[in-house]
Amino acid sequence: PDRKIPAVTHVFIHHTTGGQCSSIPACSIKLLGFQKDHIDKKWGDIGYSFLIGGDGKVYVGRGWNIEGAHTIGYNRNGIGISFIGDFTKDAPASSMLNAAKALIACGVKEGKIIKNYQLHGHRDAYNTACPGEKLYKEIKSWKNYRKI
Incomplete structure (x- = not known):
């Protein structure tokens, strides 16, 4: 159900693990797999708010207005952006990083993310290796990155 949620205060970066995708058809197949897996886990649908494909495109999971199922304790006040791979x-790829940054900027501009949001890797809130060592190293240099 569409739940109008207030502007979120946290942005969490994840990775899906597994292979990457580099085209709309290939990424669409990946998304269907994530959807099936997450429904099987009783999450209702894809847990992430958005996903970033290797083609540099943003794919909508739950979007802005539906509470996610991505980071325990932060689903109500955070969005989850997962890099496919x-x-x-x-x-x-730089196209993936740029897409994520543009998505966050759009969220701030549209009032979906507060201006002084905090950016985290999934591992900052949960005992996991997510979003992977290389992606985590990258996001630690981004504006608004904070440890929890």
Whole structure:
């Protein structure tokens, strides 16, 4: 159900693990797989708010207005952006990083994310290696990154 939620205070970066995708058809197949997996886990739908494909495109999971299922304790006041792929050993393409930054800027401009939001990796809130070592190293240099 569409729940009008107030502007969020936190942005969490995740990675899906597994393979990357580099086209709309390939990324769409990945999204269907995530959707099935997350529904099987009783999350109702894809847990992430948005996903970033290797093609540099943003794919909508739950979007801005539906509470996610991505970070325990922060789903109500945060959005989850997941990079499709495993970024433990390899860094995401610059097109993926730019897409995520543009998405966050759009969220701030549209009043979906507060201006002084806090950016975190999933591992900052939960005992996990997510979003992978290389992606985590990258986001620690982004504006608004904070440890919890």
